[in-house]
Amino acid sequence: MGNEAGTTTGGKYVEPGGEFTRDQRYIATRITADGRDGYPVExxxxxxxxxxxxxxxxxxxxxxxxxxLEEALPMAVAGPTHDARSWTFDLDPDGRDPVLGIERLADAFFARFPGYERGITVPAIVDVPTGQVVTNDYAQMTLDLSTEWTAYHREGAAQLYPEALRAEIDEVNAVVFADVNNGVYRCGFAGSQEAYEKAYRRLFDRLDWLSDRLANQRYLVGDTITEADVRLFTTLVRFDPVYHGHFKCNRQKLSEMPVLWAYARDLFATPGFGDTIDFDHIKRHYYEVHRDINPTGVVPLGPDLVNWLSPHGREALGGRPFGDGTPPPPPPPGEQVPPEHTPIG
Structure with missing residues (x-):
């Protein structure tokens, strides 16, 4: 994934004989309102x-x-697959990002750190004037958008990381990351039966815990959407297309777990969530890049996506998706997911 990049298409992701351990060494530089790391919010x-x-x-x-923050923080979209030399801008004319002028994200990493040896991962933020990467510390990056970029939030922006709930959000995020977000990878990249079974049980035990938690409340923390929901959603939305089969997370499909399936559809129907999901890119990445798991590179045609739009009934639990705020407007021109890649189209 973004945080596995740096290995080859057809390369090795599985840890032979053992457990998958994610390299958590990211560039910890932060973009802050006061610019204390040398990179002020601009x-x-x-x-x-x-x-x-x-x-x-x-x-x-x-x-x-x-x-x-679309205007304040413009976005470049790399293609869904990568090779040993990192993510490429193959979706852009001439295979170059039109602003940075580079073919590969690696160029921005090497511009700041010649000889950089860790993963060239997305998401990453690049300083346009110098062409140098600033950070790829994905866990901190979303929190900083909520807390450091407030001067440029749209009117009506939701409070995704409200101070009164931060301790609980952090607590939920920690277990969701360990057991679910990263847990599916520990299943998929396990190098032994023992490691796989341990990861599988840990994953589904946590999914059962989440089902219990969400049975009587619409969102994970409080009565509005928070950072915690964003982090869980991006794994759930990939569960049936990728993790169930490709990563052997197959006790049940998401669509066979009633509470989590309804919760995921509720978020999918919420502006800002489902309209960011490109199921074609998701499937192509995992099935084409992880050749030690899927040697043929064949990408499955299913599952059928139409059920994502079926009624979820979660409104009955109450909750206010955006709190005192408002839904975001539709994605700006140039950032829409192609309609053929999503059931929304």
């Missing part, structure tokens, strides 16, 4: 690089939409 100065395939990058796309 509208138009930076470029957010994402892939719609990646769940970690998808978080940034959603949060940026909900907060209305």
């Amino acid at each position: 509208p138009g100065r930076y470029r957010l690089v994402v892939s719609r395939a990646c769940p970690w990058a998808n978080r940034m796309i959603i949060v940026r939409r909900l907060l209305g």
Whole structure:
């Protein structure tokens, strides 16, 4: 995924004989209102690089939409697959990002850190004047959009990380990351039966816990959408197209877990969520890139997506999706997902 990049198409993702361990060493530089790391918040100065395939990058796309930061933080979309030399801008004319002028995200990493040896990952934010990467610390990046970019939030932007709920949001995020967001990867990249079974049980135990939590409340923390919902959603939306089969997370499909399926459809129907999802890019990435799991590179045609638009009934639980705020407007021109890649079309 975004946070596996740097290995080859046809490369190795599975840890032979053991558990998958995610490399958590990211560039910790932050873009802040006071500029204490040397990078102050400035509208138009930076470029957010994402892939719609990646769940970690998808978080940034959603949060940026909900907060209305499209003009303040322009976005570059890399293609759904990558090779040993990182994500490429193959969706753009001439295969170059039109603003940064580069063919590969790696160029921005090497511009700041010659000889950089860690993963070239999305999401990443690049400083346009210097062409240098600023950060790829995805967990902090969405929080900073909520807390450091407030001067440029749209009128009516939701409070995704409200101070009164931060401790609980952080607590939920920690277990969801360990057991679900990263848990599906620990299943898929397990190198032994023992490691796989341990990861599988941990994943579904947490999904059962989440089902219980969400049975009587519409959102994960409080009665509005928060950062916690964004982080869970990007894994759930990939569950049936990818994780159930490709990663062997197959006790049940998401569509066979009634509470989580309704919860995911509720969010999918919410402006800023479903309209960021490109199911074609998601499937192409996992099935084409992970050749040690799927040697043929054949991408499955299913599952049928029409059920994503079926009634979810979660309104009966109450809740106010955007709190005292308002839904975001439709995606700006040039940022819409192609209609053939989504059931919304």
